[in-house]
Amino acid sequence: MKKTVKDLNVKGKKVLVRVDFNVPIKNGVITDDNRIKAAKETLEYLLSNGAKVIAFSHLGKVKAEEDKASKTLLPVSVRLSEVLGKEVKFVPSTRGEELEKAISELKDGEILMFENTRFEDLDGKKESKNDPELGKYWASLGDMYVNDAFGTAHRAHASNVGIASNLGENTALGFLVEKEVKFIGQAVENPNRPYVAILGGAKVSDKIQIIEQLIEKADKILIGGGMMFTFLKAMGYNIGKSLLEEDRLEIAKEIIEKAKAKGVKLVLPIDTVVAKEFNNDAKFETVSISEIKEDDMGLDVGAATVELFAKELEGAKTVVWNGPMGVFEMSNFAKGTIGVCEAIANLKDAITIIGGGDSAAAAIQLGYAEKFSHISTGGGASLEYLGGKKLPGVEAIADIK
Secondary structure (H helix, E strand, O other): OOOOOOHHOOOOOOOEEEOOOOOOEEOOEEEOHHHHOOOOHHHHHHHOOOOOEEEEOOOOOOOHHHHHHOOOOHHHHHHHHHHHHOEEEEEEEOOOOHHHHHHHOOOOOEEEOOOOHHHHHHHOOOOOOOHHHHHHHHHHHHOOEOOOOOOHHOOHHHHHHHHHHHHHHOOOOOOOHHHHHHHHHHHHHHHOOOOOEOOOOOOOOOOOHHHHHHHOOOOEEEEEEOOOHHHHHOOOOOOOOOOOHHHHHHHHHHHHHHHHHHHHHHEEOEEEEEEEEOOOOEEEEEEEEEOOOOOOOEEEOOOOHHHHHHHOOOOEEEEEEEEEOHHHHHHHHHHHHHHHHHHOOOHHHHHHHHOOHHHHHHHOOOHHHHHHOOOOOOOHHHHHHHOOOOOOOHHOOOOOO
């Protein structure tokens, strides 16, 4: 079991906190601050317990010097000040005298934030490739380290694994990552049954590992989204102009056979909403999966499939959902995702988990966030974790002894 922030005696200590403030910013304005709000609990706990907090994060990819202007964390530090209701001093650098001086002047219960960790990638990808010198340097700035950035936990970077490996026993998980590990870990290791997984999104290739893991764990797997057409094609259906991963057809057949052999019920859509072109204004209709024409493009699951999926969800005790059922960003092809989201949200006595990404955005947008047991903050990390992979950013944290 990993140490959590409550296992550290933080009073008077300089605590380095890796947060995930990789938020969308347009013309200097943050368009979604959910990740900033999600870090509030950990940061407030540390501040109220007398820690000197040094917060840091990445923001997008920084490939050239000119990227810096649009990738600065300055607007994020301003928003964080508002969320915490206290001043957050911003240091516009990732190392050097200015940063070291600002840290040395911090008083108990104060917080500063330094610049985008990915600025270090301009010089040989030092952050992303876990440069040992950079990890050692950042570790030298604090006494303790807390990882509260689940979104990057599946990557070994200098700002997570690099720092943690230098601070050893003085490392812990923040409340956000602790919650992720608890909910997703239980779904992987010891789920309440029946355990139903719902997978959507565009590509089979993105989900192969998780599907194979789920065949070992789940009682049912429901498949929608663009990836459903590769499975339908593998079963001999005509899918018209719908999304197809030709090179994944054999894998789709193998998955169907594996599920059958393991006694896992694999449920595919029975109808689809089709149009002649990929456009929200295109004329559309709902057809059975056996009635898709050559020039049809499937863009959502139909009402009968939503009903079928809702029926398959009845009595479920653990539900994991990752990926929309159709082209959710187009209103005419969002009904399948909305219907499935509602069916999960209305389940009684079930642990319901959304594995980040577009499904999380859908639940939040539809006002169902409070009805889910847990909405993951990390799409890639939650997928890898659900797929049975160890997460380097979590593994690097000290165990409770």
